[in-house]
Amino acid sequence: MLIWLAIACSDPEYGHLGKALDAYEAGRVALATGAPEVAAEAFAEAAALDPDRAGLVAWEVRALRRLGADHEALARLN
Numbered sequence: 569m570l571i572w573l574a575i576a577c578s579d580p581e582y583g584h585l586g587k588a589l590d591a592y593e594a595g596r597v598a599l600a601t602g603a604p605e606v607a608a609e610a611f612a613e614a615a616a617l618d619p620d621r622a623g624l625v626a627w628e629v630r631a632l633r634r635l636g637a638d639h640e641a642l643a644r645l646n
């Protein structure tokens with residue numbers, strides 16, 4: 569994750585990665601503060617900005633599960 573942060577902050581060519589990292593961090597904060605719906609939206613945004621990182625989808629699924637949206641979580645995995 570630190571390499572991703574360094575790349576996103578150092579080179580303007582990786583601007584979308586910086587935005588994805590911001591969305592990921594917003595999702596982590598929302599999840600930690602008990603707002604899984606907000607977290608799921610943030611992780612979905614991060615995954616859309618950086619579709620090569622499957623871990624972002626996993627975080628979205630985790631937030632959806634905490635929200636109780638098991639069907640949506642399973643659909644997102646598929």
